[in-house]
Amino acid sequence: MTPIALPEDNLRIANALADAAARHSLRLFRTPLDVISKADASPVTEADRAAEAAMRDILGAQRPQDGIFGEEHGRERLDAANIWVLDPIDGTRSFITGSPLWGTLIALLQGGRVELGMIDMPVLGERWVGQAGHGARRNGQAVRASRCSAVADARIVTTSPDIFGAADWQAFDRLSRRCAMRRFGGDCYGYAQLAGGTIDLVVEAGLQPYDYLGPAGLIEAAGGIVTDWQGEPLGLASDGRVLAAATRELHRHALALLAA
Amino acid sequence: MTPIALPEDNLRIANALADAAARHSLRLFRTPLDVISKADASPVTEADRAAEAAMRDILGAQRPQDGIFGEEHGRERLDAANIWVLDPIDGTRSFITGSPLWGTLIALLQGGRVELGMIDMPVLGERWVGQAGHGARRNGQAVRASRCSAVADARIVTTSPDIFGAADWQAFDRLSRRCAMRRFGGDCYGYAQLAGGTIDLVVEAGLQPYDYLGPAGLIEAAGGIVTDWQGEPLGLASDGRVLAAATRELHRHALALLAA
Numbered sequence: 001m002t003p004i005a006l007p008e009d010n011l012r013i014a015n016a017l018a019d020a021a022a023r024h025s026l027r028l029f030r031t032p033l034d035v036i037s038k039a040d041a042s043p044v045t046e047a048d049r050a051a052e053a054a055m056r057d058i059l060g061a062q063r064p065q066d067g068i069f070g071e072e073h074g075r076e077r078l079d080a081a082n083i084w085v086l087d088p089i090d091g092t093r094s095f096i097t098g099s100p101l102w103g104t105l106i107a108l109l110q111g112g113r114v115e116l117g118m119i120d121m122p123v124l125g126e127r128w129v130g131q132a133g134h135g136a137r138r139n140g141q142a143v144r145a146s147r148c149s150a151v152a153d154a155r156i157v158t159t160s161p162d163i164f165g166a167a168d169w170q171a172f173d174r175l176s177r178r179c180a181m182r183r184f185g186g187d188c189y190g191y192a193q194l195a196g197g198t199i200d201l202v203v204e205a206g207l208q209p210y211d212y213l214g215p216a217g218l219i220e221a222a223g224g225i226v227t228d229w230q231g232e233p234l235g236l237a238s239d240g241r242v243l244a245a246a247t248r249e250l251h252r253h254a255l256a257l258l259a260a
Numbered sequence: 261m262t263p264i265a266l267p268e269d270n271l272r273i274a275n276a277l278a279d280a281a282a283r284h285s286l287r288l289f290r291t292p293l294d295v296i297s298k299a300d301a302s303p304v305t306e307a308d309r310a311a312e313a314a315m316r317d318i319l320g321a322q323r324p325q326d327g328i329f330g331e332e333h334g335r336e337r338l339d340a341a342n343i344w345v346l347d348p349i350d351g352t353r354s355f356i357t358g359s360p361l362w363g364t365l366i367a368l369l370q371g372g373r374v375e376l377g378m379i380d381m382p383v384l385g386e387r388w389v390g391q392a393g394h395g396a397r398r399n400g401q402a403v404r405a406s407r408c409s410a411v412a413d414a415r416i417v418t419t420s421p422d423i424f425g426a427a428d429w430q431a432f433d434r435l436s437r438r439c440a441m442r443r444f445g446g447d448c449y450g451y452a453q454l455a456g457g458t459i460d461l462v463v464e465a466g467l468q469p470y471d472y473l474g475p476a477g478l479i480e481a482a483g484g485i486v487t488d489w490q491g492e493p494l495g496l497a498s499d500g501r502v503l504a505a506a507t508r509e510l511h512r513h514a515l516a517l518l519a520a
Contacts, residue, residue, distance in 0.1 A: 030458070093441060097415055098458030099449065100360065100384055123384070124360055155357055160444045161421055181353060184420045185445010189359065198290065198358030 005063075005082055007131050010116050014106050016058050018120040018127060021051040021088050021104040026122050030098050043092050048072050051088035051104065059084055069236065071210045078236070083109040085236075087210035091187030100124055103188045105214035112235055117217020119192045128192045130221025136195050145224035146197040149249040151175070151257065154200040157183040157190040168205045168241065171229070175203065175257040191215030194244055195222040201254055202244040209235075212242045219244050225251045229258050265323075265342055267391050270376050274366050274389065276318050281311040281348050281364040282382040289383065290358050303352050308332050311348035311364065319344055329496065331470045338496070343369040345496075347470035351447030360384055363448045365474035372495055377477020379452045388452045390481025396455050405484035406457040409509040411435070411517065414460040417443040417450040428465045428501065431489070435463065435517040451475030454504055455482035461514055462504040469495075472502045479504050485511045489518050 005013075028047035035043045052072040059066060067080035071087045084106065089095050091102030100123035108116040119128040128143070130136035136143050148154050156179040164172055176182040179201065186193075188211070193199035195218045204212075216226040216234050225248055227233060229241040243258065245251035265273075288307035295303045312332045319326060327340035331347045344366065349355050351362030360383035368376040379388040388403070390396035396403050408414050416439040424432055436442040439461065446453075448471070453459035455478045464472075476486040476494050485508055487493060489501040503518065505511035 030456075093443060096458070097417070097441070097443060098453045098456055099443075099446065101445075157357070160442075162442065181357070182420075182422065183353060183357060183359075183445070185361075185443070186359065193358045196290075196358055198356070 007115070007134060010108050011129065011131065013058070013062060014108065014116055014118050014129065015127075016062075017055040017084075017086070017106055018104050018118060020054040020058055022120065022122040024051040024054055025089055025095070025102075025104070029095065029123065033096065035096055043096060044072060045092065045096060047095065048089045048092060052086055055086055055088065069209060071208065081110060085109060085210050085213045087214065090211060094187055101186050101189045103192075105188055105210060107210075107213035107217050109213065109236070114213055114217030114220065117214045117219070117221065119188050119214060119218055121189065121192070126192070128195055128218055130195065130218040132217070132221060134221065136218055136222035138192075138196060143196045143222055145194060145219065145222045145246040146200050148200040148246045151178045151250065151253045152180060154179045154246075154250060155181045155183070155198070156201040156203065157186055157193065157199050158202065158204055159187050159190070160184060163204055163206045165205070171258045172203050172205075174260060175254055178257065188215060191219060191244060194224055194246060195219050197246070200246045200250060203242070203254070203258070205241045207240045207242055209238070212238070215244065216242075227251070227255075229255070231255050267375070267394060270368050271389065271391065273318070273322060274368065274376055274378050275387075276322075277315040277344070277346070277366055278364050278378060278380040278387060280314040280318055282380065284310040284314055285349055285355070285362075285364070286382050289355065293356065295356055303356060304332060305352065305356060307355065308349045308352060312346055315346050315348065329469060331468065341370065345369060345470050345473045347474065350471060354447055361446050361449045363452075365448055365470060367470075367473035367477050369473065369496070374473055374477035374480065377474045377479070377481065379448050379474060379478055381449065381452065386452070388455055388478055390455065390478040392477070392481060394481065396478055396482035398452075398456060403456045403482055405454060405479065405482045405506040406460050408460040408506045411438045411510065411513045412440060414439045414506075414510060414514075415441045415443070415458070416461040416463060417446060417453065417459050418462065418464055419447050419450070420444060423464055423466045425465070431518045432463050432465075434520060435461075435514055438517065448475060451479060451504060454484055454506060455479050457506070460506045460510060463502070463514070463518070465501045467500045467502055469498070472498070475504065476502075487511070487515075489515070491515050
């Protein structure tokens with residue numbers, strides 16, 4: 001049986017992955033890049049590909065037995081005890097339009113559960129990381145989700161109305177209009193804000209495992225709760241609908257409004 | 261007759277204003293703040309008020325004869341040859357939710373025309389400034405708007421669907437759906453992106469002079485064009501609808517689609 005890695009060693013690896021990704025992404029930020037449209041119509045550039053390749057090189061050298069689920073270069077050993085889920089540049093549209101709100105997302109899955117979740121924001125110089133049972137930190141400083149328990153007090157964010165189908169938009173709209181404030185934009189940064197206590201709800205749809213597992217690990221280590229729109233835990237096979245909330249009570253109310 | 265100030269001296273003053281505002285806003289960013297709802301339902305905090313007061317202190321000492329049109333502390337001497345239009349924190353909702361995409365906006369009006377426009381982004385460490393006839397710069401480096409002339413190639417951004425009334429949303433939606441990419445969020449940062457050539461169109465409504473005059477001065481110095489939705493130049497009495505475009509041709513096409 002493959003041994004489960006120690007939390008400190010996982011954090012060391014995750015930091016090395018994020019450092020390597022940032023070297024490539026920052027080098028190419030705000031430079032002229034060819035933008036290729038993928039099969040799902042999402043854009044990709046040389047920066048995404050080079051950053052993920054650099055992360056995979058590190059895993060190949062230091063964790064050859066671990067599995068990898070990456071946005072750009074596919075899947076390997078998904079039956080391994082440790083699976084690294086990698087999004088080299090979450091917010092490629094932000095990246096190619098010169099906005100600083102793009103990040104590298106890293107999750108380490110152990111037995112289907114997120115042991116470590118990281119959102120690294122290279123332009124901002126903010127590294128957010130959470131580990132199950134060890135809390136969450138931004139650049140080494142402890143952070144935690146807010147205590148918000150009522151929808152009427154909540155600040156909600158989503159990336160864009162365009163990520164929802166018509167029925168999902170209706171559900172999001174119903175929930176978000178009851179919130180104290182609703183905001184658009186930010187890609188992965190909304191999840192970091194939730195972990196830091198300045199946003200209370202993030203609701204999205206159409207996401208992939210590499211979009212939500214890193215944020216989910218971070219937020220749960222910060223005391224929040226992240227599920228799909230049925231309240232089920234997120235995994236590699238979820239349907240891409242994400243509900244992240246600062247507290248269990250807020251999560252319950254939001255879930256009811258999404259389903260209403 | 262009051263003498264018109266020299267461009268270099270105007271830039272020196274604008275830099276001093278932005279430095280002073282940033283000292284107050286950064287000190288209070290991500291700290292617990294009371295959020296007060298103004299008459300127009302927009303939020304304000306101690307940070308907005310302290311930052312604008314610091315700017316007005318500088319103008320009082322160094323340009324006592326100039327006029328001031330500020331978001332938080334009102335209007336003085338609007339018949340002066342020089343009028344400073346100040347928004348200490350554009351994107352107060354971003355500020356209070358811990359997002360870095362808020363900025364200080366400064367415009368210097370001379371004879372109804374924007375002589376200097378500045379977007380200062382304290383968290384990002386980016387100061388964008390344009391002066392009529394002297395080009396635009398980000399942290400001292402020359403920037404210019406893109407050459408994009410076709411709506412189908414354009415990248416468009418707006419802060420939120422919630423800034424539009426129903427008819428204006430329909431107009432925005434009609435235009436933006438024909439663009440290569442549409443993005444939400446960012447408050448004033450979208451205008452900086454346009455000045456830097458990574459966004460081609462910004463379309464908004466419900467804005468105030470202190471929201472659009474600084475960005476307009478920056479973008480026009482960067483080679484772009486900024487008007488209301490009738491194609492008229494912006495001033496203190498515009499109706500709050502803003503169309504900013506990288507080129508005159510793109511502006512003409514966008515104007516036609518907004519009116520269609």
